[in-house]
Amino acid sequence: MEHHDYVRVEFTCFARTRYGQELKIESKDSIVSCKLDTTPDEWPVWSGSLILERNQRFVYNYCIVDGDSKLVEPRVERSITPVDGYLEVEEVYGNLKDEENDLRSMQESFPSEKSSMTYYKNDVASTDLDTTPERKKTIHIVCFHLPVKLSQDPETKEWKAVWGESLIARSDNSVANDINTRWYGTVGEVSNTTDQDKIRQLLASMNCVPLFLPKEITAGAYLGYCKEILWPSFHNVDILDLTCACWQPKDAKVWNQSIAESWWAAYVEMNRTFFVHLVQMVGDDDIVWVHDYHLMLLPRMLSARDLYYNEDWLGEGDTLKKQQTPKQAQIIFFLHIPFPTSQIFRSLTHGSELLNGIVGAHVVGFHAFDHARHFLNACKRLMGLSHQTVPGGLTGIKYHGRTVTVVVRHVSIEPDHVSGRLHEIKTAEDNESFDINTSFYTTALKQHKVVFAGVDTCQRLSGIALKLLAFERFLWEYEHWRHKVALVQVGLVEEKRPADENRTSSEINTLVSRINDAFPGSVYFQGSQ
Numbered sequence: 001m002e003h004h005d006y007v008r009v010e011f012t013c014f015a016r017t018r019y020g021q022e023l024k025i026e027s028k029d030s031i032v033s034c035k036l037d038t039t040p041d042e043w044p045v046w047s048g049s050l051i052l053e054r055n056q057r058f059v060y061n062y063c064i065v066d067g068d069s070k071l072v073e074p075r076v077e078r079s080i081t082p083v084d085g086y087l088e089v090e091e092v093y094g095n096l097k098d099e100e101n102d103l104r105s106m107q108e109s110f111p112s113e114k115s116s117m118t119y120y121k122n123d124v125a126s127t128d129l130d131t132t133p134e135r136k137k138t139i140h141i142v143c144f145h146l147p148v149k150l151s152q153d154p155e156t157k158e159w160k161a162v163w164g165e166s167l168i169a170r171s172d173n174s175v176a177n178d179i180n181t182r183w184y185g186t187v188g189e190v191s192n193t194t195d196q197d198k199i200r201q202l203l204a205s206m207n208c209v210p211l212f213l214p215k216e217i218t219a220g221a222y223l224g225y226c227k228e229i230l231w232p233s234f235h236n237v238d239i240l241d242l243t244c245a246c247w248q249p250k251d252a253k254v255w256n257q258s259i260a261e262s263w264w265a266a267y268v269e270m271n272r273t274f275f276v277h278l279v280q281m282v283g284d285d286d287i288v289w290v291h292d293y294h295l296m297l298l299p300r301m302l303s304a305r306d307l308y309y310n311e312d313w314l315g316e317g318d319t320l321k322k323q324q325t326p327k328q329a330q331i332i333f334f335l336h337i338p339f340p341t342s343q344i345f346r347s348l349t350h351g352s353e354l355l356n357g358i359v360g361a362h363v364v365g366f367h368a369f370d371h372a373r374h375f376l377n378a379c380k381r382l383m384g385l386s387h388q389t390v391p392g393g394l395t396g397i398k399y400h401g402r403t404v405t406v407v408v409r410h411v412s413i414e415p416d417h418v419s420g421r422l423h424e425i426k427t428a429e430d431n432e433s434f435d436i437n438t439s440f441y442t443t444a445l446k447q448h449k450v451v452f453a454g455v456d457t458c459q460r461l462s463g464i465a466l467k468l469l470a471f472e473r474f475l476w477e478y479e480h481w482r483h484k485v486a487l488v489q490v491g492l493v494e495e496k497r498p499a500d501e502n503r504t505s506s507e508i509n510t511l512v513s514r515i516n517d518a519f520p521g522s523v524y525f526q527g528s529q
Helices: 099-109 193-204 215-234 239-243 257-279 298-303 351-358 369-383 415-424 438-446 464-477 498-518
Strands: 006-014 022-027 033-035 045-053 058-066 069-072 076-080 086-092 118-121 138-145 148-152 159-163 180-186 208-211 287-291 330-334 363-366 387-390 394-399 402-408 450-457 485-492 523-528
Touching: 006 022, 022 045, 033 045, 076 086, 138 257, 148 193, 159 193, 180 257, 193 208, 208 257, 215 257, 257 298, 287 298, 298 330, 298 351, 351 369, 363 369, 369 387, 369 394, 369 402, 387 402, 438 485, 450 464, 464 485, 464 498, 485 498, 498 523
Parallel strands: 006 086, 086 118, 138 180, 138 287, 180 208, 287 330, 330 363, 363 402, 450 485, 485 523
Antiparallel strands: 006 045, 022 033, 022 058, 058 069, 058 076, 148 159, 387 394, 394 402
8 A cells, every 4th residue: 555545643541540550552353552651750641653544444442451461441432534644632541521621631731733733532432421429539548656646634634636747747748738638557555445536536637547456466566576576677687686696685585486476466467457447448549558567468458358358357336348348449558667688588487478468569669779679589589579670660570460560769858847947946055945965065065066966766776886886986096086076865765675775775875984984075875755
């Protein structure tokens, strides 16, 4: 055929795909197909082109490809008949009632020149369109500690709540300002059922759902499995280091595997408790954002809900039926601590179960590339899952016919917030509520010393002792600096690892006394709750 018997058709489609999914255009007989492309900046707009025969009707559909599975538009048949030498088609994926509005917003966001081309808005032949009002999409933010601060008036016994300083708390620039958001998490030990009801009612106005775990579950899952096993292991401290060397006192008992198993059982139960609360409230197309190592089993429970659903888990008065559980919720898991090397991770007795839990999410996020690399290596060595590059330059893991996207997202300080606070804080001499020993700080300033200040968790992994040893060596080796510098160190005692915090505090106090004996007035240390 002659060249002029063909027409180049540019397709642009508005499709809200998920991470790792691709959009494809395919003829009704599946003979002609074309994969559309997008970028992180252009998403959810996809584009691609086909060379079609002039004056011949082309019947086609869009389909979303996710790994080995393909989702074709339901009850939709599209068709065009190219006539001119160039044709541009702009459409919206699926049967959308507001197609005109979505097309308009797409054109406003991505204007194109129409002077030398034909614009064709496709008419969709569809039947039985769903006219039910769409449910408002919600982001469900799930973390062990609900990012709020609770206080109770000692006289009236009334409860008050304010947002905490957590990165996932609601703030001026929070995502909650643009989309409906709900938070889930624990609020500490509150055994009185009357107080629990008051707290639920109070936090409901903040879109928060508090969970009240039994004391034994908190002790076994949080203080036990999370803080005694996962926390050091994920910081690349293996079991041998935990049971010997300087991590334990000389009279410490050897590793007790039976205790570890009871902690694991409590950890599983804690994740199930979160699952039961979430599965009753998450709707289709919602986003569930699970945070940190306390809830690594939860993504798998949500994505394979029928395997984990059990009516016996529901409390009295709950009438949830299995068919009401969410079907299309997008699940994100973000780890806020390092992920260990595969050699360390494989030493965990239940490492495979933890990985299975994490890859239940659609997106898995880490703070640093090394953490993501260790996770990919662990998936390869423990589960045989290989990774590959997916559209957009991201990394994905093929798991049960779908793609789990692995991303790296750094967390940094909020410069505007810090700058604003700097203008509010008074100097130590003027602020009577200054927590640190003002006499030490004031004396150091009057002597024109350079003051180094640090605030760290009072645990061995924080490295406060190493900081003090480095400062001591600095003073010994550089005599002319001995009267020009001072170190102010605050150790936060959070009672998350009580034994570790007590040993670390004792070690720090010993080092501080030794340094101040040799170089008076050089170091000030304060433990703080």
